[in-house]
Amino acid sequence: MHLARFPRIRVGHLPTPLEPLERLSRELNGPEIWIKRDDCTGLSTGGNKTRKLEFLMAEALAQGADLVMTQGATQSNHARQTAAFAAKLGMDCHILLEDRTGSNDPNYNHNGNVFLDHLHGATTEKRGSGLDMNAEMELLADKFRSSGRKVYTIPGGGSNPTGALGYANCALELVSQANDLGLTIDHIVHATGSAGTQAGLIVGLKAISANIPLLGIGVRAPKQKQEENVYILAVATAEKLGCPGVVQREDIVANTDYVGDGYGIPTPAGIEAIEMFARLEGLLLDPVYSGKGAAGLIDLVRKGHFKKGERVVFVHTGGSAALFGYTNTFGYDRRPASVAAE
Numbered sequence: 001m002h003l004a005r006f007p008r009i010r011v012g013h014l015p016t017p018l019e020p021l022e023r024l025s026r027e028l029n030g031p032e033i034w035i036k037r038d039d040c041t042g043l044s045t046g047g048n049k050t051r052k053l054e055f056l057m058a059e060a061l062a063q064g065a066d067l068v069m070t071q072g073a074t075q076s077n078h079a080r081q082t083a084a085f086a087a088k089l090g091m092d093c094h095i096l097l098e099d100r101t102g103s104n105d106p107n108y109n110h111n112g113n114v115f116l117d118h119l120h121g122a123t124t125e126k127r128g129s130g131l132d133m134n135a136e137m138e139l140l141a142d143k144f145r146s147s148g149r150k151v152y153t154i155p156g157g158g159s160n161p162t163g164a165l166g167y168a169n170c171a172l173e174l175v176s177q178a179n180d181l182g183l184t185i186d187h188i189v190h191a192t193g194s195a196g197t198q199a200g201l202i203v204g205l206k207a208i209s210a211n212i213p214l215l216g217i218g219v220r221a222p223k224q225k226q227e228e229n230v231y232i233l234a235v236a237t238a239e240k241l242g243c244p245g246v247v248q249r250e251d252i253v254a255n256t257d258y259v260g261d262g263y264g265i266p267t268p269a270g271i272e273a274i275e276m277f278a279r280l281e282g283l284l285l286d287p288v289y290s291g292k293g294a295a296g297l298i299d300l301v302r303k304g305h306f307k308k309g310e311r312v313v314f315v316h317t318g319g320s321a322a323l324f325g326y327t328n329t330f331g332y333d334r335r336p337a338s339v340a341a342e
């Protein structure tokens with residue numbers, strides 16, 4: 001596998017830092033927990049979509065696109081990073097936003113990522129939940145094409161073999177950082193949704209025979225479906241990279257016990273994880289992805305699945321901008337102000 005063969009626009013602040021979480025590790029009294037700071041990729045508050053977009057937007061540019069389209073949930077971090085990337089390249093950006101939660105909270109519908117989409121100059125339109133959103137987008141793209149636009153469409157989450165290259169690259173980056181530090185990694189954990197992050201990571205890890213188990217914590221689909229989605233994309237990504245067959249079905253492991261009531265609906269464990277990371281480590285997670293991912297990590301440490309003496313790397317996939325769409329969930333304005341202990 002040789003990533004330099006693929007067109008790429010280097011916008012991300014890479015490599016992202018790999019840091020120990022000392023206070024969180026002490027609090028949980030289990031494995032040594034480290035964090036791969038993909039929340040720090042640099043583009044419009046950062047996040048994991050930037051790595052994928054480096055390859056996707058290079059393809060858009062090579063095809064002479066003047067309009068980039070994508071789709072996602074209302075508080076999509078992918079939409080926000082696409083809008084920012086398009087702005088940087090001087091392309092127009094149009095986004096279809098799916099109302100997956102039915103929330104009528106003004107912050108959810110207009111603040112956070114939605115605010116940033118518009119700040120970056122993207123146009124948005126809404127769809128109800130349950131549609132085939134990629135099909136909706138292609139229909140609309142054809143309309144733009146018939147009026148003369150050169151449209152490049154990016155599937156939800158940037159999750160196709162081109163986008164997943166960004167995470168094959170992240171696997172190389174992470175293992176090489178660990179090698180430089182003399183750090184052995186026993187497990188890698190991250191939030192998994194549209195599957196590109198997990199698919200890319202597993203292809204990268206397997207292609208270099210790192211022998212590090214990867215665990216995706218699901219945020220939407222049931223386990224079987226999530227693992228199938230990741231596997232199909234991983235197989236296609238490995239083929240694109242010229243290393244077909246490196247990924248086996250059993251390499252793909254997702255734990256979907258932390259989804260709660262559904263995609264984009266906060267869970268008590270996710271909120272606890274967000275507060276723990278914020279108060280023990282000064283780090284920002286989000287209620288849709290990284291908070292649920294961290295809730296899985298924390299619970300699996302408490303249950304002894306990850307043990308003392310092991311080292312676990314949590315890939316922080318970003319999402320902090322979504323916090324401002326969910327401030328009501330925390331209810332701080334409804335709780336009495338606390339007084340410092342005397």
Ligand SMILES: *Cc1c(COP(=O)(O)O)cnc(C)c1O
Nearest residue numbers: 077193194195197289317318319
């Ligand atoms: C999109 C996203 C994920 C999930 O990544 P996929 O590649 O879609 O599986 C995780 N965390 C955050 C913050 C995201 O925005």
